[in-house]
Amino acid sequence: MSCTALIIAACYTVLLLISNSVVRVIAEEAEDNIISKLENKVPGFGSPIPTIGSNVEGKSVFTNFANFNDDGQFFLKLTGLIQFEKSDAKPFVWSVLFWCGDLTFTGVPDEVSAATTTYGNGINDEGIGYVGHCVRGFLSDITNGGESGSQQSQVMINSKQKGAFTDTTSVAALYIPQTNVFEGTIHKNTDNHVFRFWDSGLSNSKIQFQGWEVHDEGLDTSTGSWSAVGDFEIISPIQASELLTIQKFDFTKDEFQNLYSKLHSINNNDDDNDENDSTTSTTNSKKQSTLSSAAFSTYCGIYRKLSTFVTISILVVLLLFGI
Numbered sequence: 001m002s003c004t005a006l007i008i009a010a011c012y013t014v015l016l017l018i019s020n021s022v023v024r025v026i027a028e029e030a031e032d033n034i035i036s037k038l039e040n041k042v043p044g045f046g047s048p049i050p051t052i053g054s055n056v057e058g059k060s061v062f063t064n065f066a067n068f069n070d071d072g073q074f075f076l077k078l079t080g081l082i083q084f085e086k087s088d089a090k091p092f093v094w095s096v097l098f099w100c101g102d103l104t105f106t107g108v109p110d111e112v113s114a115a116t117t118t119y120g121n122g123i124n125d126e127g128i129g130y131v132g133h134c135v136r137g138f139l140s141d142i143t144n145g146g147e148s149g150s151q152q153s154q155v156m157i158n159s160k161q162k163g164a165f166t167d168t169t170s171v172a173a174l175y176i177p178q179t180n181v182f183e184g185t186i187h188k189n190t191d192n193h194v195f196r197f198w199d200s201g202l203s204n205s206k207i208q209f210q211g212w213e214v215h216d217e218g219l220d221t222s223t224g225s226w227s228a229v230g231d232f233e234i235i236s237p238i239q240a241s242e243l244l245t246i247q248k249f250d251f252t253k254d255e256f257q258n259l260y261s262k263l264h265s266i267n268n269n270d271d272d273n274d275e276n277d278s279t280t281s282t283t284n285s286k287k288q289s290t291l292s293s294a295a296f297s298t299y300c301g302i303y304r305k306l307s308t309f310v311t312i313s314i315l316v317v318l319l320l321f322g323i
Helices: 003-041 063-071 237-243 253-267 283-320
Strands: 074-084 092-106 129-138 165-176 181-188 193-199 206-213 226-235
Touching: 063 074, 063 092, 063 129, 074 206, 074 237, 092 165, 092 237, 092 253, 129 181, 129 253, 165 253, 193 226, 226 237
Parallel strands: none
Antiparallel strands: 074 092, 074 226, 092 129, 129 165, 165 181, 181 193, 193 206, 206 226
């Protein structure tokens, strides 16, 4: 091989090494940039693990809990990304408002006796937590969520229900010392989906959640399952009122109980169901559709049995008369 060829080969090898190094450096810088951005999103990232009862801001993990107890209610604005099980369904962002009341708290010292409150379990060392009810209203229309194949039992009948409370849920949370957070759940009362959340009392008032709905029998049983992630933002009654485009409330405890009772009756198709109410959910129409489908299946079965009977009868007649 000539000297010229050797020189060209050597130069090519050097250039190849240099280019590989440059590509590697660029990739590492990009990776470091992504990691840095992710780290900046995490409150208190890099800080020592806080002591039990404190959060990464050095404040009490009971901050939100204490506010909920003082007010007797709270408001959550959900913003999240949801993905349905259908193979061609696209993830999309949606938003919901929860008004939670009828709250019963455990583990809270009584102001008079300084003893821990109890609720019929006969002990005074119960965990710190709460149970209650919520009403829910959609702030965005999820009916066009990439033609997801949802069961549609939790969505609006029409655009008039956007910004109005339409259905009921239940809420519960309990402080877990081992994880140093309140671990909570919100589930819909007439469906099988659940939101799980973690509240450490941070001042930014954002609570992360994970949500899901498992296999659900119905008209869209093969496409209605979904998973979701996002956060709950704790908002004030004034902020909640500004989000409601139809209904206006004073947000009192009595008002909540009346609204919850009304929506619970509508959602469960009780006798006092007012189908013309602006907050009517699609539960009734779903039940009617399911009943119609069941009736149709029954009729089809009867028709098949009659057809078989007639066919056999004709064959018997033909055989008897030797036709």
